[in-house]
Amino acid sequence: MAGSTEMRRQEVLQAIVADYIASQEPVGSKALLERHRLNVSSATIRNDMAVLESEGYIVQQHASSGRIPTEKGYRQFVDHIHDLKPLSAPERRAIIRFLEEGVDLEDVLRRSVQLLAQLTRQAAVVQLPNLKMSRVKHVEVVSLGPTRLLLVLITDSGRVDQRNVELDELIDADGGHLLRDLLNGALVGRTLTEGSTSLVELAADPPPEIRNAVVRSATRLIETLVEQPTDRLILAGTSNLTRMARDFPTGLPSVIEALEEQVTVLKLLANVPDLGNVSVLIGGENEDEDLHDASVVATGYGSDGHTLGGLGVVGPTFMDYPGTISKVSAVARYVSRVLAGE
Known part of the structure; x- marks a missing residue:
């Protein structure tokens, strides 16, 4: 999207996605004008929404309802996130204190997924170090x-x-x-x-x-x-997903089944980006069909610049992307610091 009209439509799309993530209710033009300073008429907003719908970024489920984002809309939203939600000072202190109490590597990683599950209210998973990468x-x-x-x-x-x-x-x-x-x-x-x-x-x-x-x-x-043991995973927070069962279009069982299938998740975490970067896979971007109704936010942790494994969260496609990316990134960063003895 380029030019002032396209930039405004990008703003409208960002607002629709943000409102839908917050409410899980279809978003109408009137609500957008009330909640966001878009400085245009309701007719212009309706026209922008019609264009966004024709381009596949949003969809109208019923004739009289507002719009909801599509996977393409979420992808556009994620690709245009400029400001991540910073963690509060109490959140940061709690993370550091909780991780530093870990008695060994496995305990630190177990604590990291418990933290991620609590912070994001989604399912969290971490891969124990790939020993082939250990030095x-x-x-x-x-x-x-x-x-x-x-x-x-x-x-x-x-x-x-x-x-x-x-x-x-x-x-x-x-x-x-x-x-x-x-x-x-x-x-x-x-x-x-x-x-x-x-x-x-x-x-x-x-x-x-x-x-x-x-x-x-x-x-x-x-x-x-x-004597290298096979890769292992630690999972936490699956019960968080059961509370959102209605929000997975084709049902939650397939998502939970995929999480419990270690090979599926190991494949996901095997492709985490370099330390400090976060990957976001939305719906159908996930290779495994069972995860086509979910989004996965993942990153790597490690020490001395070497990635030792991946960690991340799995949740619905309408997850709070800025908050989730920020929390996944922060926990991975603190795990890496603990491993480095900082």
Whole structure:
């Protein structure tokens, strides 16, 4: 839409969508003039609404009723959102406090979807970190005895793995420090797959004085790195959707079924945008037919610039898009900060 007439029609469309989201009632020209400063006559508004309807942005369900937005109308509305609703100071404090009380990564993510479900009154979902994307943050070597070591592997996704290693030869404190430096040199900053390759190379040519310790430790860590559990999801707030059952045109069961089908949601969250950006899929834009009556707002969370997984909400197409985008974005940002230890 270009030019002053098109800009005004865009304003009219934005007003219709905003009013419908707020009331879930068809919007008429009289109501638009009463609620919004459009500075035009009722005849001009009616004409604009007729044009918007002919272009497929709004539809009139009954001859005497007002208009409601179509999926095309919602898409135009979302694409023209310039101002997101900022979270209130109490909301921000509550989010930070609640997430910081998480005892580990999974607990933080569980809390994040509970928060999103409460804040948006919709269903919220988060994907546990895709371990293929995780990078090694640190390896610690702890001596448990002359021939026994504890290896502690920490990734940027918050995963901590501990493995005992039994040696055939004694290792002193200096040997332990050298081993730790070699393992960190091979692993830190690398993905788990890259780390496995580095460990194979390290074990092929270790320093003679700690050969046994390097080979045993590398072998044990490679076993740890390749034990990658499948992706998992945490879901919250499905009951929020049941309270809006009448608002899903072909019924709610298919939407809930899609949410419970992990593969469907994992596919959705696998395509989240880069950190800091939010994607919005409206109705038929969702690949899965069961979600054609729903909208999905999703983003990624992570640390050190790396996306570890996706989180988002699923709700009706008339959801409060500015508020939902703002809340999804804020929770993801705070989850990332907690993971980064900020």
